[in-house]
Amino acid sequence: MTHTIIEILSYGFMQRAFLASFFIGLVCSLIGVFAVLKGLTFVGAGTAHAAFAGVALAYLIGSDPFLMAVLFGLGTVWITGLVQEKGRMKPDVSIGIFYTATMALAILFIGLMKGYRPELYGYLFGSILSVTTADLRMILLLSAAILTVFFLFFKEFHFIAFDQDMAEASGIPARRLSLVFLYLLALTVVISLKAVGSILVFALLVIPAAAARQWAHTMREMMFYSAGIGVSSSWLGVLLSYWLDIPSGATIVLLMTVVLLLSIFIPRRREEKQKA
Amino acid sequence: MAQSPIIQIKNASFAFNGKLALEDISLDIAEGEFVGVIGPNGSGKTTLLKGLLGLIVPVKGTLQIFDCACEDMRCHHRARIGYLPQMEGSDDQFPITAWEVAMMGRYGAIGLLKRPSSEDRKIVEEALEAVGMADFRSYAFGQLSGGQQQRVLIARALAQKPQVLLMDEPTTGIDAEAQHRLIQLVRRLHQQYHLTIVLVTHDINLISPIVDTIVLLKTRLYGKGPPAEILTQAILAPVYGQEVIITEGERTPYTIVHDTHHH
Numbered sequence: 271m272t273h274t275i276i277e278i279l280s281y282g283f284m285q286r287a288f289l290a291s292f293f294i295g296l297v298c299s300l301i302g303v304f305a306v307l308k309g310l311t312f313v314g315a316g317t318a319h320a321a322f323a324g325v326a327l328a329y330l331i332g333s334d335p336f337l338m339a340v341l342f343g344l345g346t347v348w349i350t351g352l353v354q355e356k357g358r359m360k361p362d363v364s365i366g367i368f369y370t371a372t373m374a375l376a377i378l379f380i381g382l383m384k385g386y387r388p389e390l391y392g393y394l395f396g397s398i399l400s401v402t403t404a405d406l407r408m409i410l411l412l413s414a415a416i417l418t419v420f421f422l423f424f425k426e427f428h429f430i431a432f433d434q435d436m437a438e439a440s441g442i443p444a445r446r447l448s449l450v451f452l453y454l455l456a457l458t459v460v461i462s463l464k465a466v467g468s469i470l471v472f473a474l475l476v477i478p479a480a481a482a483r484q485w486a487h488t489m490r491e492m493m494f495y496s497a498g499i500g501v502s503s504s505w506l507g508v509l510l511s512y513w514l515d516i517p518s519g520a521t522i523v524l525l526m527t528v529v530l531l532l533s534i535f536i537p538r539r540r541e542e543k544q545k546a
Numbered sequence: 547m548a549q550s551p552i553i554q555i556k557n558a559s560f561a562f563n564g565k566l567a568l569e570d571i572s573l574d575i576a577e578g579e580f581v582g583v584i585g586p587n588g589s590g591k592t593t594l595l596k597g598l599l600g601l602i603v604p605v606k607g608t609l610q611i612f613d614c615a616c617e618d619m620r621c622h623h624r625a626r627i628g629y630l631p632q633m634e635g636s637d638d639q640f641p642i643t644a645w646e647v648a649m650m651g652r653y654g655a656i657g658l659l660k661r662p663s664s665e666d667r668k669i670v671e672e673a674l675e676a677v678g679m680a681d682f683r684s685y686a687f688g689q690l691s692g693g694q695q696q697r698v699l700i701a702r703a704l705a706q707k708p709q710v711l712l713m714d715e716p717t718t719g720i721d722a723e724a725q726h727r728l729i730q731l732v733r734r735l736h737q738q739y740h741l742t743i744v745l746v747t748h749d750i751n752l753i754s755p756i757v758d759t760i761v762l763l764k765t766r767l768y769g770k771g772p773p774a775e776i777l778t779q780a781i782l783a784p785v786y787g788q789e790v791i792i793t794e795g796e797r798t799p800y801t802i803v804h805d806t807h808h809h
Contacts, residue, residue: 307640307641422658422659423658423659425653425656425661426653426658428642428646428650429650429653431640432640432642432647432650433631435601435631436629436631436650437650437653438601438624439599439601439624439627439629439631440624440625440629440650440651440653440654440706441623441624441625441653441654441655441706442653442654443658483639483641486641487641487686488641488642488643488686489641489642489646491641492641
């Protein structure tokens, strides 16, 4: 560890990595709170695979990987909802089908390619240190958009997560807003794809929120803890991966896992249990 | 009944999960009427409430509420109906306070993209006071007892300033003492707010002293009238079987039926 933080921050790629990991950590952990409360985390995993299939197709036909990831991510959310409604399937079944079908699609696209494309594996396992300025701009823009919509409908999302039927019955367009939330979730996955990879993004959605839940009494606390865990693990992960020359995505996820274990074994204070 | 009905159901059939749950129901409910809906498990009681809420539409016949066919029901109509769903084993770790639950009753009126005003806060405060839960406002909802949770959910419904209050098995999962207090609360709210109430329950004896009308369901409508008229061997037996026992109660007959209630 010969480099000081100041030195590290003087490198352009490290500046980009810190900025990218801040926004990805923040957006994933906040969107993750509602995904965890509403039991939708698996949708995140499903769209991650779909988005990866989009990237693979982009490489195959020479189109923009990001654009294809967005199309595949949002498309999967749309089709999953449709299949659920028409096929009268339980959500876990329809998501499970797309989770694997889109992976099969990705493998098919990769098989059709001529030659070996190592960049693709970056989208699978993530490489935050290779985030470009263009990537960063896209991450910033979409993060701002996701968080804006998220906070605009925050009170409705809270109600829907608490009880969707009751929300619908109270005169809130709960079904439509649930779909809006799923699109936000899909976009969250897409912006995280290059930095943490489609396999590990699931952890960023689930772990900070699950750990925060162990300690939080109120929604505000849960959001705050989750964001704190998401951003700090992401930053520390970037630093460690640079210092020790280890994969960034895996480092971030393992750090979060340690926090989760701590949250389970260090319970919240007992006297606080009654009053929120 | 002198008043024109606030709810009009004409020859309506409802399907749930592809099966006919209610068949050929015709039912008028007057403004301010307190209706108790009884019937065995799977008799379509909850389906009736979902139809009244406009969450499902009749496959045959019509259902009108506030002179509005339920197919056309918009969000602002729903905001005038307070709804207490059946308590399910809710997640007692869900991060939400009693105050926040009650405030959710205002969300339909507040609308999207807006925050609660001081007027909304006043209404929520009054609603929590009306159910005796104002002192618990900052408690985590999941940490309250079943009876207290129901009171907070009633406050949430009251915060909507509803004309109609729909309740699905409000006394399930709470102890007998709390059940009794809850029913007395509902009776008081009915008078105080001039609410039209439709209360679904399997507990005939708990509600028969306080309702105006009993509706007896078993997919079809088997009876509608004052408790004293409906709670008779002749009317109950086709629904519950011959083992129905009716004895003299304090104000209304006491009924014993063989009906196991599963949760």
